[in-house]
Structures are given as C-alpha cells and as structure tokens.
Amino acid sequence: MRMNKMRTWLLTLMVLFNGAFIFAQNSTVEISGKIVEENGELPIEFATVLVGDNETKKPIVGTTTLEDGSFSLETTATNFYIEISFIGFAKKTMDNPAISNGKIDLGTISLSEDSQQLDEVVVAGEISQTEFKLDKRVFNVGKDLSSTGASALEVLNNVPSVNVSIEGAVSLRGSTGVQMLINGKPSAIANDQGNALGTLTADMIERIEVITNPSAKYDAEGTSGIINIVLKKEEKKGLNGAVTLNTGVPNNHSIGLSLNRRTEKFNLFSQLGFGRRTFPSDDESENRNLVDNTSVLSRGESDKNETFFNIILGTDYHINDYNVLTLSGHYAYEWEKENSDASFDFIDAGNNMTDSYRRIELTTATNPKYQYELQYKKDFEGNEDQSLLLSATGNLFAKDQSSEFANTITLGDGEDNEQLTRTDFSQAEYTFKADYTHPFSEVYTIETGTQYQINDVANDYAVSDLVNGSFVDNESLTNVFEWVQKVLGVYATGAYEADKWGVKLGLRLENTDLATLLENTNEESKRNYTNIFPSGHTSYKISDNFSLQAGYSKRIFRPRLWDLNPFFNIRNNFNIRTGNPNLLPEYTDSFEMTSINKFGRITLNLGVFYRHTDDVVERVTVFEDNVSTSMPANVGTNDLTGIEFNAKYMPNNWLTITNDFNYSYFIRKGIFESNSFDFNGNQWSTRLTSKIKLPADVDVELTGNYRSSVKTIQQEMSDNIFMDMGARKKILKGKAILSLSVRDVFASRIFESVTSQPDFYLRDYRKQGRFVTFGISFGFGKGEAMEFSGQKHF
Structure with a gap:
C-alpha cells in the first residue's frame, strides 16, 4: 500500500516537473530596444540584432533595426545571448539577459565607432577592382583620385585595355569601332554625337564592363567589342x-547632388549636376603641295565654353519579392559657345608669303538630350538565377547650332568675306528587348531573347555666303540628310559552368534595314541584309590562383551617321572631313585567350588575341588645289595579332601599383581606286598607376600614360606621353572629403597626325593643356561623400 502511494507521488511529481519544463520551453520571450550612435545619439537603421545559443554559439533568430533605430523580436529559447552589430561600429554582446514578465527591454543601446574596421572598409572601397567573368571583365569603379571632377570619358581612360583620345574617341586594345552601352542598352548619352558622354560624371558610375569578345546575347555591333557603363542606383533605406x-x-566650376529615398516598396533615386567649363585649344595645320612646292599654313586658338545641366530620376517599384517595375529618365542640356581665331598663310615655291587672311568664328549651340526606360523584371520562386526581363528605351538627341565666319585680308589682293552655317540635327533611337534566363541545374543555363532597334536621324545643314550685302545659300553645300536604320536580332546561348570548367556557346541572327536620303537632290540609298553571328567562350580553373579563358565571336561595324553624311563643317576650308553614303559594313572574326594569375600580393593577367576584318573602313584623303578632303571608304582586309598584360602589386597596406600594357601587330591588304594600300605596322600603349596612402588620412595617386605612334592607310598618328595626379584628404570622420586633381600635369597630351604622300604632305596638330580641379564633398543621411561631381570631359 505504502509502495503504491510512493509510486503515485513520484508519478505526480514527474508529470508536474515535465509540464513546467514544457511550459518553460514553449513560453515566448519578447526582446525590444533601440540602437543609436554613441556620438550624437543618431538612430542606426539596419543594425543587426541576433539571438544565439550560448552552448553551440549558433544563431537562433535575428532582425534588423527600423529607420528610428528600434527593433522587436521573439524567441522561445532559454539559454541565449544577444549580439548587436553594424558595419563600422564595435559589436556589443549581452549574455543571459534578465527576463521580466516574458519581456526583455534593452532600452537605448549606444554603439561606438570601430576605427580599425572603418579603415578596412574605406581601403576596400577606394581601390578600383577588375573581376573576370566567363565572357567579360568588370571594372568596379573606385574613388580614383585623378578622376576628381571627371567625366565618364576620363574614368574610361583608367580602365585596362581602354584608351580615350584628346578628341574623345574611345578605343579598345588600340582599335576603334567600340559599341558603347549604358546599363546594357544603346543610349544617346553613349553615342558619338556631340561628345554626350561628358554629361555622365564619375560619381554616377558603379562599374564598367569590358567585353572584348561578346557572346551572342549582346548586340553584334562593334568590331573591337563592347563597353557597358552601369550607373549607380542606391538602395539604402531612408x-x-x-x-x-x-x-x-x-x-572649371560645377556642383553635383545625389539623392536616394528607399521605402519598403519603392526605391527613388536621383543624380543632379550643373556646371560651366572652358576648353582652350591651340591648333596648327599645314597643307603642302609637293608638285609645285606651294603650301597653306594655319595657326590659331579657340576656346569652347560649355554650360551644362543633367539630371537622372528613377524609381523601382517592388510589386512583391519576385516582380520589380523600374521607370527612369535622364535629361541633359548643354549651352555651347565657341570662339576661334586663326590665320591662314599662303607660301609660294620660294618660301615667300604671298597672301594671308584672318578667320574669326563664333559658334553657338544648344544640345538637349533625353533618355527614358521602362523595365520589368520577374524572378522565379525556388530559383534565384531564373529571370525574365522586358524593357523599352527611348533616346532623343538634338543640336541647334549656328556659326558666323569672317575672313579679313591681311596680305594680298583678296577681298574680305563672311559666311554663315546652320545645323538643325535630331536623332531618335528606340530599343525594345526581351531576355529570358533559365538555369536547368546549378551548372546548366540557357539564355534567349530578342531586340528591335530603330534609329531615325535627320541633319538639316546649310551654308550661306555674303553676296552683295546679303547672305545667299550655297546650294552645293546645303542639304537635308536623313538616315533610318532598323535592326532586328534574336539569340540563344547555352552554358555549362562548374567549379573548374565552363563553356558557353551562342548564336545570334540580325536583320538590318537601312535607308539614306539627300532630300534636296533626292538621292537615296536602301540596303537590307541578314547576318549570323556565332560565339563561343570557355574557362578552366587550374587552381585557386590560376585560370584560363578563351573566346570567339563574329562582329559587325555598321557605318554611323557621320560616316555616311556627305556634308562637312567649313571651319577650315582647306581640311575637309566628309561622309560616304555608299559605305558598307565591316565584319570581324575575333579570337582571344587570357590567363589570370595570383601570386600573393601580385595579380597578373596575360592575354593574346587575333582579329581578321573584311571591308575595313578607313579614311582616304585626296588633295586638290591645296585642299585636302578626307572620306571613309571600304579598303581591303586587316589581320591584327596582339598581346595584353595587366599587373597589380600591393607590397604593403599603403602602396598599390598597377600596370596595363598592350601591343598589336597588323597586316593590311587593300586596293582603292586602283592604288595598292598594302602595308604592315604596329602600335603599343602602357599605363602605370601608383596609389599611396600617407599619414593624416591623405591619399595620393600618380598615373603615367604612353601611346606609341601608329599608321593608318595614309596617315601616321604621333606618339603621346602624359601624366595625371590627384590627392585627397578626409575630414569630419570621412563625411567630408577635400580633393585636388591635375590632369595632364606637364601639358604634354597632344593630337598630331601626318599624311605623307608622293604628291602632298599634311600635318594637323592640337593641344589643350593642363586642367586643375579642387573639390569638396559632403555626405548626409547614410550617404557617403562623393569623390567627383558634375563635370564635362576634355
């Protein structure tokens, strides 16, 4: 009897004990508090609050703070710790906090800045880094000091393999014919009309993608490859x-502003720039007739004044976790005023000046540019790499320009005269795209899509001469040129990418419908053609420090407006550049192989490449009555073989040295108007950059550039050596930055070309000189101080 009672009591105690234990296990503890900065007690948004198991040290539950720094979360754990952290601040940990009535109220918790962690973050963010993907290289734009106050063109000049001439011409591995994109799409901002890339500033750019051998996914335009400029779009809340x-x-004066507002559903982003800048230039030209030993010499100065304004506005609407709608627009406006003063001297066979006149020019222009885009992106549940992207983009660019020219005789029997020119230019470009990506597994992926692009351009150009006191149109130099091009493309690619080895194959089909019209003379040309563009890429990872890449693609260069338009600027009546409406596209087969090597603090990249081009487009110059006329023509084939070398060395934490070297050898074969243009040549360029971190939070950057001379069919471009430098000082704990930039330190960057033929000799020379910029930037909210502001390129 007694034993039965004891068993009953024991059973009752066990039930009560287990019930209490189960109740304790299932009871919920609510944890709340607020996180602020120690200095100033400003709330910290997005700080991490973590509840972890005291025994295993593994996380149990976590959350992030709201805009006012507050947080709240729940847990059923009994033996836990609470950890609070935020980047740039010292971490705080609380073991076994006291529970009162099922709640833990931590109150207001102050976090102090961690100076060591902040320094590490700053160093990582300042150095521009290059990443290698299966079919492209990605240059993540850092805060390069010599780019303070720089435009997109000047940032491009810091990208390995890319060069930008003093006239703004972009080349890749020494070759022009580069397709420029903005956010993966054609844009009026990135075309070659009016140097529009100058309206993009360095602080707007997140990364630059260099695609020397594009896959079939990309537009086949651009024989040298594709450069894609990806703009920033901040998404910090608040x-x-x-x-x-x-x-x-x-x-050189400007102001730049960046604003971003992020909510749960919307991300509103904007960039704003306004400024004014002058581009002085010294110009010389010489036209020498080697038959009768007469010549025309021109020397002059000009200054181009540009006042500009640009704004980017956009919003992302997160419909849900898998659907995002984006609407964005970019508007830029330029006011141009250019003054030019040049003398033209006529020299006879005895080296005596027989005639001379002074030519004064005043040119004014307004250039509005618009870009807008509507984009829809759908991600798929259960596969983060599967996506559908639909987009429609519109680009509009216009130029309303007028010029006044006055010739005043200073020697000889000629008469003073005046001329006027008028340009009414407009370009509309519309692009519609659909891209679908479907991974079948972790290693197999297919991509397919289509693109339809419409270019509609009109150039109304008139030249008027002063006759008997009134201006009369010069009919031979006045016309309206219209150019309409429609390109429809479809593509498909398949890729296998494992840990060690990957391969990507693709095929693209493009149909081009082109029409040009000289309205006044009713001269029209129509052309319709279809091409297939295959591509193939592969990569192999031999070790963590050594990888190989190889690729092939077929490319096309379609003549653009100024290649086709037969009319020209009359600034210098003795050196004329004009277009050719009968120009055909050129086609290139491109092969390359690249190795990526890492040795401790050294990163080396060595590549070899080969390109064969048919129907090469070259400018051919004819000479008559001391007047040179340059016109593009399809002249034969070109075989180019080259090597490329990039190196980066960080011997310690305060010094980084990078080098970019490019060499190519080419064989030209061609006939133009029964004349042979066969010749061989080579060119090379190198860039050496040193980034130095000094005490007192001062950084210095020095960049030296050299480009060798290079031959074309008739010309030889002179070599060029120049240096840029920059310095920066952070103040107010990095919230404000003082910057100094000197571009072309020794004023040695020039553009010079010499054309030496049996019957004539031509020389053109241009120099712009040194540019010095001082800037101050301040960040607010969670924004960081910008290193750059709204500037034009030179």
Whole structure:
C-alpha cells in the first residue's frame, strides 16, 4: 500500500516537473530596444540584432533595426545571448539577459565607432577592382583620385585595355569601332554625337564592363567589342545623399547632388549636376603641295565654353519579392559657345608669303538630350538565377547650332568675306528587348531573347555666303540628310559552368534595314541584309590562383551617321572631313585567350588575341588645289595579332601599383581606286598607376600614360606621353572629403597626325593643356561623400 502511494507521488511529481519544463520551453520571450550612435545619439537603421545559443554559439533568430533605430523580436529559447552589430561600429554582446514578465527591454543601446574596421572598409572601397567573368571583365569603379571632377570619358581612360583620345574617341586594345552601352542598352548619352558622354560624371558610375569578345546575347555591333557603363542606383533605406562643389582652372566650376529615398516598396533615386567649363585649344595645320612646292599654313586658338545641366530620376517599384517595375529618365542640356581665331598663310615655291587672311568664328549651340526606360523584371520562386526581363528605351538627341565666319585680308589682293552655317540635327533611337534566363541545374543555363532597334536621324545643314550685302545659300553645300536604320536580332546561348570548367556557346541572327536620303537632290540609298553571328567562350580553373579563358565571336561595324553624311563643317576650308553614303559594313572574326594569375600580393593577367576584318573602313584623303578632303571608304582586309598584360602589386597596406600594357601587330591588304594600300605596322600603349596612402588620412595617386605612334592607310598618328595626379584628404570622420586633381600635369597630351604622300604632305596638330580641379564633398543621411561631381570631359 505504502509502495503504491510512493509510486503515485513520484508519478505526480514527474508529470508536474515535465509540464513546467514544457511550459518553460514553449513560453515566448519578447526582446525590444533601440540602437543609436554613441556620438550624437543618431538612430542606426539596419543594425543587426541576433539571438544565439550560448552552448553551440549558433544563431537562433535575428532582425534588423527600423529607420528610428528600434527593433522587436521573439524567441522561445532559454539559454541565449544577444549580439548587436553594424558595419563600422564595435559589436556589443549581452549574455543571459534578465527576463521580466516574458519581456526583455534593452532600452537605448549606444554603439561606438570601430576605427580599425572603418579603415578596412574605406581601403576596400577606394581601390578600383577588375573581376573576370566567363565572357567579360568588370571594372568596379573606385574613388580614383585623378578622376576628381571627371567625366565618364576620363574614368574610361583608367580602365585596362581602354584608351580615350584628346578628341574623345574611345578605343579598345588600340582599335576603334567600340559599341558603347549604358546599363546594357544603346543610349544617346553613349553615342558619338556631340561628345554626350561628358554629361555622365564619375560619381554616377558603379562599374564598367569590358567585353572584348561578346557572346551572342549582346548586340553584334562593334568590331573591337563592347563597353557597358552601369550607373549607380542606391538602395539604402531612408533619405541619403551627397553634395559636391568643384572649382578649377581653366574656368572649371560645377556642383553635383545625389539623392536616394528607399521605402519598403519603392526605391527613388536621383543624380543632379550643373556646371560651366572652358576648353582652350591651340591648333596648327599645314597643307603642302609637293608638285609645285606651294603650301597653306594655319595657326590659331579657340576656346569652347560649355554650360551644362543633367539630371537622372528613377524609381523601382517592388510589386512583391519576385516582380520589380523600374521607370527612369535622364535629361541633359548643354549651352555651347565657341570662339576661334586663326590665320591662314599662303607660301609660294620660294618660301615667300604671298597672301594671308584672318578667320574669326563664333559658334553657338544648344544640345538637349533625353533618355527614358521602362523595365520589368520577374524572378522565379525556388530559383534565384531564373529571370525574365522586358524593357523599352527611348533616346532623343538634338543640336541647334549656328556659326558666323569672317575672313579679313591681311596680305594680298583678296577681298574680305563672311559666311554663315546652320545645323538643325535630331536623332531618335528606340530599343525594345526581351531576355529570358533559365538555369536547368546549378551548372546548366540557357539564355534567349530578342531586340528591335530603330534609329531615325535627320541633319538639316546649310551654308550661306555674303553676296552683295546679303547672305545667299550655297546650294552645293546645303542639304537635308536623313538616315533610318532598323535592326532586328534574336539569340540563344547555352552554358555549362562548374567549379573548374565552363563553356558557353551562342548564336545570334540580325536583320538590318537601312535607308539614306539627300532630300534636296533626292538621292537615296536602301540596303537590307541578314547576318549570323556565332560565339563561343570557355574557362578552366587550374587552381585557386590560376585560370584560363578563351573566346570567339563574329562582329559587325555598321557605318554611323557621320560616316555616311556627305556634308562637312567649313571651319577650315582647306581640311575637309566628309561622309560616304555608299559605305558598307565591316565584319570581324575575333579570337582571344587570357590567363589570370595570383601570386600573393601580385595579380597578373596575360592575354593574346587575333582579329581578321573584311571591308575595313578607313579614311582616304585626296588633295586638290591645296585642299585636302578626307572620306571613309571600304579598303581591303586587316589581320591584327596582339598581346595584353595587366599587373597589380600591393607590397604593403599603403602602396598599390598597377600596370596595363598592350601591343598589336597588323597586316593590311587593300586596293582603292586602283592604288595598292598594302602595308604592315604596329602600335603599343602602357599605363602605370601608383596609389599611396600617407599619414593624416591623405591619399595620393600618380598615373603615367604612353601611346606609341601608329599608321593608318595614309596617315601616321604621333606618339603621346602624359601624366595625371590627384590627392585627397578626409575630414569630419570621412563625411567630408577635400580633393585636388591635375590632369595632364606637364601639358604634354597632344593630337598630331601626318599624311605623307608622293604628291602632298599634311600635318594637323592640337593641344589643350593642363586642367586643375579642387573639390569638396559632403555626405548626409547614410550617404557617403562623393569623390567627383558634375563635370564635362576634355
């Protein structure tokens, strides 16, 4: 009896004990509090609050703080710790916090800045890095000091393999014919009309993708490859931004503003720039007739004054976790005023000046540019790499320009005269795209899509001569040129990418419908053609420090407006550049292989490439009555073989050295108007950059550039050596930055070409000189101080 009672009591105690234990296990503890900065007690948004198991040290549950720094979360654990952290601040940990009535109220918790962690973050963010993908290289734009106050063209000049001439012409591995994209799409901002890339500033750019051998996914345009400029789109919650003020010589003043507002559903982003800058230039030209030993010499100065304004506005609407709708627009406006003063001297066979006149020019222009895009992206549940992207983009660019020319006789029997020119130019470009990506597994992926692009351009150009006191149109130099091009493309690619080895094959089909019209003379040309563009890429990872890449693609270069338009600027009546409406596209087969090597603090990349081009487009110059006329023509074939070398060395934490070297050898074969243009040549370029971190939070950057001379069919471009430098000082704990930039330190960057033929000799020379910029930037909210502001290129 007693034993039965004891068993009953024991059973009752066990039930009560287990019930209490189960109740304790299932009871919920609510944890709340607020996180602020120790200095100033500003709330910290997106700080991480983690509940972890005291025994295993593994996380149990976590959350992030709201805009006011507050947080709240629940847990059923009994033996836990709470950890609070945020990047740039010292971590705080609380073991076994006291529970009162099922709640833990941590109150207001202050986090102090971690100076060591902040320094590590700053160093990582300042150095521009290059990543290698299966079919492209990605240059993540850092805060390069010599780019302070720089435009997109000047940032491009820091990208390995890319060069930008003093006239703004972009080349890749020494070759022109580069397709420029903005956010993966054609844009009026990135075309070659009016140097529009100058309206993009360095602070707007997140990364630059260099695609020397594009896959079939990309537009086949561009024989040298594709350069894609990806703009920043901040997504920090709350209101964030930065403002920058720049000033400099010659006449370089601007202000830049960046604003971003992020909510749960919307991300509103904007960039704003306004400024004024002068581009002085010294120009010389010589036209020498080797038959009668007469010549025309021209020397002059010009200054181009540009006042510009640009704004980017956009919003992302997150419909849900898998659907995002984006609407964005970019508007830029330029006011141009250019003064030019040049003398033209006529020299006879005895080296005596027989005639001379002074030519004064005043040119004014307005250039509005618009870009807008509507994009829809759908991700798929259960596969983060599967996506559908639909987009429609519109680009509009216009130029309303007028010029006044006055010739004043200074020697000889000629008469003073005046001329006027008028340009009414407009370009509309519309692109519609659909891209679908479907991974079948972790290693197999297919991509397919289509693109339809419409270019509609009109150039109304008139030249008027002063006759008997009134201006009369010169009919031989006045016309309306229209150019309409429609390109429809479809593509498919398949890729296998494992840990060690990957391969990607693709095929693209493009149909081109082209029509040109000279309206006044009713001269029209129509052309319709279809091409297939295959591509193949592969990569093999031999070890963590050594990889190989290889690729092939077929490319096309379609003549653009200024290649086709037969009319020209009359600034210098003795050196004329004109277009050719009968120009055909050129086609290139491109092969390359690249190795990627890492040895401790050294990263080396060595590549070899080969390109064969048919129907090469070259400018051919004819000479008559001391007047040179340059016109593009399809002249034979070109076989180019080259090597490329990039190296980066970080011997310690305060010094980084990078080098970019490019060499190519080419064999030209061609006949133009029964004349042989067979010749061989080579060209090379190198860039050496040193980034130095000094005490007192001062950084210095020095960049030296050299480009060798290079031959074309008739010309030889002179070599060029120049240097840029920059310095930066952070103040107010990095919230404000002082910057100094000197581009072309020794004023040695020039453009010079010499054309030496049996019957004539031509020389053109241009120099712009040194540019010095001082800037200050300040970030607010969670925005960081910008290193750059709204500037034009030179």
